[in-house]
Amino acid sequence: MTDSTLAMSRQVVFSAADTLTHETALVPAPSDDQLVVKVMRVGICATDLHLLAGHIGDPFPLVPGHEFVGEIAAIGAAASATRGVGVGDRVAVEMLLPCRSCARCREGRYNLCEQDDMATGLTRGRQYGVNIPRTVAPGLWGGYSQYLHVPAEAVVHRLPQDMPWERAALVEPLAVAHRAIARGRVTPGDVVVVIGPGPVGLLVAAAARSAGAGRVVVVGTRDERLALATRIGADATVNVRAVSDTASAVKDACAGMAPDVVIEAAGLTGAQQDAVRMVRRGGRVVLAGACGAAAPVTFLADEELLTREVDVLPSFLSAGGFEPAIALLSRDDLPFEEIVTHTFGLDEVADAFALIESRADGVVKAVLDPWRTTEEDTHD
Ligand SMILES: [Zn+2]
Numbered sequence: 054m055t056d057s058t059l060a061m062s063r064q065v066v067f068s069a070a071d072t073l074t075h076e077t078a079l080v081p082a083p084s085d086d087q088l089v090v091k092v093m094r095v096g097i098c099a100t101d102l103h104l105l106a107g108h109i110g111d112p113f114p115l116v117p118g119h120e121f122v123g124e125i126a127a128i129g130a131a132a133s134a135t136r137g138v139g140v141g142d143r144v145a146v147e148m149l150l151p152c153r154s155c156a157r158c159r160e161g162r163y164n165l166c167e168q169d170d171m172a173t174g175l176t177r178g179r180q181y182g183v184n185i186p187r188t189v190a191p192g193l194w195g196g197y198s199q200y201l202h203v204p205a206e207a208v209v210h211r212l213p214q215d216m217p218w219e220r221a222a223l224v225e226p227l228a229v230a231h232r233a234i235a236r237g238r239v240t241p242g243d244v245v246v247v248i249g250p251g252p253v254g255l256l257v258a259a260a261a262r263s264a265g266a267g268r269v270v271v272v273g274t275r276d277e278r279l280a281l282a283t284r285i286g287a288d289a290t291v292n293v294r295a296v297s298d299t300a301s302a303v304k305d306a307c308a309g310m311a312p313d314v315v316i317e318a319a320g321l322t323g324a325q326q327d328a329v330r331m332v333r334r335g336g337r338v339v340l341a342g343a344c345g346a347a348a349p350v351t352f353l354a355d356e357e358l359l360t361r362e363v364d365v366l367p368s369f370l371s372a373g374g375f376e377p378a379i380a381l382l383s384r385d386d387l388p389f390e391e392i393v394t395h396t397f398g399l400d401e402v403a404d405a406f407a408l409i410e411s412r413a414d415g416v417v418k419a420v421l422d423p424w425r426t427t428e429e430d431t432h433d
């Protein structure tokens with residue numbers, strides 16, 4: 054290692070579709086306006102599995118992982134002065150690296166950054182762990198890695214020093230949930246239905262509860278998930294496999310009222326259609342789940358949308374969601390730790406993916422600890 058090299062970083066790399074390898078990268082010392090984060094936890098997201106399967110373009114070779122938290126390992130003087138943080142501080146870094154100059158960035162919707170990056174051919178914003186290839190120096194652009202490179206344009210949030218890492222690992226998905234709540238303009242007293250109790254759906258229920266929703270109903274297919282939804286913020290749940298008429302069961306769960314807001318977090322076009330039909334006249338439907346490539350969805354233009362003035366509001370990424378997410382995770386009255394059911398090391402990624410795909414062992418959210426070694430018990 055030279056003077057300008059800070060460390061070596063173990064990494065998981067998606068070298069091509071369906072091809073996962075383990076590599077090592079040099080971690081350069083940060084320049085004046087940069088920092089380097091030592092990754093302590095990174096959530097495994099369905100997006101990561103879709104990336105590996107080749108469903109989200111050709112970003113290979115890619116270091117995946119966009120739900121990371123860690124502590125500052127090194128920081129340039131200018132970055133430290135501008136950001137007000139120093140070595141050892143715990144931080145979350147947003148997955149999108151905004152250009153901070155396009156029209157969308159300037160209006161605050163930096164999740165829609167319109168920067169075209171000639172060097173990488175990216176046209177929809179640079180996203181850690183999703184579309185910045187490892188071939189772009191220094192190759193530390195994903196969380197399945199011991200270290201992360203953080204340039205000047207990154208959005209960095211300080212975390213409480215005493216927040217347990219398992220809880221902190223939920224910052225990004227909870228920020229996604231908070232953006233969904235904001236897009237749906239959830240206000241105190243609203244009746245909110247959440248479809249899909251995956252990690253984001255569960256966190257949407259918690260965020261809706263904290264936003265003062267009058268009633269939160271979670272709709273799903275698995276009783277264990279629905280029980281967890283109740284513990285984290287839902288007033289009632291509906292298991293669609295246990296009822297003959299979903300619409301009337303949801304209405305009952307909403308105490309006879311049609312919901313003001315329905316948030317679709319299952320990522321299913323059928324659930325998007327259900328959401329539009331289920332919401333009250335003049336209500337809001339938030340589309341918060343990705344359905345996968347080329348998934349057309351149709352609505353009856355007049356009967357379902359026009360004559361009912363339903364607002365259909367897609368919610369993408371997490372812009373504006375990190376501050377409320379960190380505040381909510383700082384409260385100790387909600388059992389967020391129950392969502393993080395499994396922790397794996399980097400060399401166990403294949404096992405972790407297999408567990409998630411099989412939905413075995415009660416897995417809700419699995420995370421990676423890049424510093425964990427296989428000698429330890431993997432399921433504590
Ligand atoms: Zn994610």
Ligand SMILES: [Zn+2]
Pocket residue numbers: 151152153154155156157158159163165166167168
């Ligand atoms: Zn921009």
